[in-house]
Amino acid sequence: TEEVEFAGLDEVPDDANVAIISGMGSPAATKERGFDCIACVHALKRLEAVTGRKIDYVAAFEVGGGNFMPPVYTACYTGIKVINADGVGRAVPESFMIMPEIHKIRSAPFAMANEENLSAVLYYEDSSDCELIGRPIVNVFGGSAGVANYIMDGAAAKKALVAGSYELARSIGEAVRLGIAAGGRPVECIARATGGIEIIEGKLTELNMKTENSHDWGYEIIEGTGSYTGKSIKIMIENENILAFDQDGGVRCVTPDALCVFRSDGTPLTNADLEPGMDVAFVGVPCNPKWLEGDAVSVFQKAFDHFGYKGGYIPVTELNAHR
Numbered sequence: 472t473e474e475v476e477f478a479g480l481d482e483v484p485d486d487a488n489v490a491i492i493s494g495m496g497s498p499a500a501t502k503e504r505g506f507d508c509i510a511c512v513h514a515l516k517r518l519e520a521v522t523g524r525k526i527d528y529v530a531a532f533e534v535g536g537g538n539f540m541p542p543v544y545t546a547c548y549t550g551i552k553v554i555n556a557d558g559v560g561r562a563v564p565e566s567f568m569i570m571p572e573i574h575k576i577r578s579a580p581f582a583m584a585n586e587e588n589l590s591a592v593l594y595y596e597d598s599s600d601c602e603l604i605g606r607p608i609v610n611v612f613g614g615s616a617g618v619a620n621y622i623m624d625g626a627a628a629k630k631a632l633v634a635g636s637y638e639l640a641r642s643i644g645e646a647v648r649l650g651i652a653a654g655g656r657p658v659e660c661i662a663r664a665t666g667g668i669e670i671i672e673g674k675l676t677e678l679n680m681k682t683e684n685s686h687d688w689g690y691e692i693i694e695g696t697g698s699y700t701g702k703s704i705k706i707m708i709e710n711e712n713i714l715a716f717d718q719d720g721g722v723r724c725v726t727p728d729a730l731c732v733f734r735s736d737g738t739p740l741t742n743a744d745l746e747p748g749m750d751v752a753f754v755g756v757p758c759n760p761k762w763l764e765g766d767a768v769s770v771f772q773k774a775f776d777h778f779g780y781k782g783g784y785i786p787v788t789e790l791n792a793h794r
Contacts, residue, residue, distance in 0.1 A: 493532030496615030510617030535562030657737030
């Protein structure tokens with residue numbers, strides 16, 4: 472089809488079949504070789520074949536530059552609907568760091584494919600094993616893969632997905648464009664539109680990343696300029712921004728709050744776009760309230776452990792209340 476039909480999460484019938492569509496792999500590798508969303512269509516068809524279930528709706532795995540469009544493309548290609556929702560409310564590096572996990576929705580079978588329709592279907596009990604098994608296959612696929620999984624019915628989707636993701640992105644973009652056109656400072660416009668906290672503006676002076684097992688690991692350092700002269704922020708990276716520390720070692724932002732780095736003129740950036748010398752700004756955006764229920768944030772502990780962080784989740788508003 473030439474048009475995509477969006478559905479609000481509350482419009483999805485309780486008995487509809489819903490699947491999550493995403494891309495899996497290293498952002499740096501994907502940027503270098505490109506990513507053809509037809510891989511996601513192949514993955515969806517493989518998922519339908521092995522389960523015997525026709526998927527009625529697809530939704531995004533996460534809010535992110537890379538994973539926002541594959542479900543839209545898949546819906547357009549197949550003629551089904553895409554839900555105005557995602558599974559996280561921000562971008563995350565690992566396949567189990569998603570709200571459906573909190574609601575005990577199985578991520579297997581996990582169908583993956585590349586653009587040539589080389590495909591695999593993974594079965595496992597523990598979703599963390601998906602990374603262990605899947606990443607080597609992604610390497611065989613060339614560094615990225617299309618994925619279809621987390622089959623659920625509409626009733627479960629209403630509990631497990633974060634509603635309004637695409638509309639939120641559109642409204643933020645509109646607010647930022649209008650704010651800048653009216654003479655507003657881009658970082659202030661973005662913070663206002665997202666309900667976020669402006670943490671620093673300055674120059675990206677250091678970027679240290681390496682790709683291991685289809686993941687980008689490392690950090691970036693932003694040295695403050697203007698009113699932020701003398702201050703700096705170090706952001707720890709596992710594909711996405713996970714933790715931020717200031718020049719004194721103080722924690723300034725923690726996942727699942729969104730750690731958003733963009734050019735000082737307001738242009739969005741993925742970590743694959745970063746280059747030393749860029750003029751950038753950093754805003755911390757509060758997470759969706761669903762992440763504050765129970766021990767939901769525990770799914771991020773593996774990433775925290777990798778960077779030696781033991782402090783747990785603290786809201787960005789609290790961490791920056793007196794800065």
